Amino acid sequence: MAETDRITGLTLPRGARVGLLGGSFDPAHRGHAHITREALKRFGLDRVVWLVSPGNPLKAHGPAPLAERMAQARRVMRHPRVIVSDAEARLGTRYTAQTLARLRGRHSEVRFVWLMGADNLRQLHRWDNWRAIMDQVPVGVMARPGDRMSAQTSVAARVYAGARLSEAASQLLPLCDAPAWCFVNLPMSDASSSAIRAGGGWSA
Numbered sequence: 001m002a003e004t005d006r007i008t009g010l011t012l013p014r015g016a017r018v019g020l021l022g023g024s025f026d027p028a029h030r031g032h033a034h035i036t037r038e039a040l041k042r043f044g045l046d047r048v049v050w051l052v053s054p055g056n057p058l059k060a061h062g063p064a065p066l067a068e069r070m071a072q073a074r075r076v077m078r079h080p081r082v083i084v085s086d087a088e089a090r091l092g093t094r095y096t097a098q099t100l101a102r103l104r105g106r107h108s109e110v111r112f113v114w115l116m117g118a119d120n121l122r123q124l125h126r127w128d129n130w131r132a133i134m135d136q137v138p139v140g141v142m143a144r145p146g147d148r149m150s151a152q153t154s155v156a157a158r159v160y161a162g163a164r165l166s167e168a169a170s171q172l173l174p175l176c177d178a179p180a181w182c183f184v185n186l187p188m189s190d191a192s193s194s195a196i197r198a199g200g201g202w203s204a
């Protein structure tokens with residue numbers, strides 16, 4: 001049985017394929033739940049961890065209190081293989097590259113995959129130390145209608161064009177050594193589409 005790490009608070013089995021979906025989740029909505037369920041299937045993941053961040057450096061205004069956002073996330077995402085976590089606050093990290101480095105150090109036998117919407121791939125080159133994200137773990141990119149072309153021609157997509165895995169091979173992504181990334185197109189339900197419009201997109 002897996003042990004709970006005393007720093008991150010996460011219980012992750014050795015060798016598990018674990019997707020990480022990070023963001024402020026302010027608030028979490030059905031769009032987040034939709035892409036999480038799809039990520040579990042499309043990338044062959046054992047778990048997905050929602051990393052609810054203390055704050056987003058790219059957003060001008062601070063989010064709602066962390067405890068409030070955590071509670072909302074747990075109400076929205078009820079799934080036995082999804083964990084809502086405050087690991088980033090526990091680790092004291094501010095940027096994704098830092099968080100990934102610490103998580104990999106604390107859970108060295110876990111196969112992590114960073115998950116993001118195509119809208120985030122489009123702006124990834126603006127993130128702090130963004131190349132370290134791509135170079136540390138495989139990245140799964142999930143596209144909704146309208147985001148596909150601009151994301152696939154983004155700075156990050158061009159720089160790491162040689163590391164792209166075909167959509168047909170998406171379930172192999174957790175087994176790949178970084179850099180590796182895979183772009184998948186997701187079906188959209190009416191419920192998730194309306195939630196995304198109301199929430200301003202998939203960006204957590």
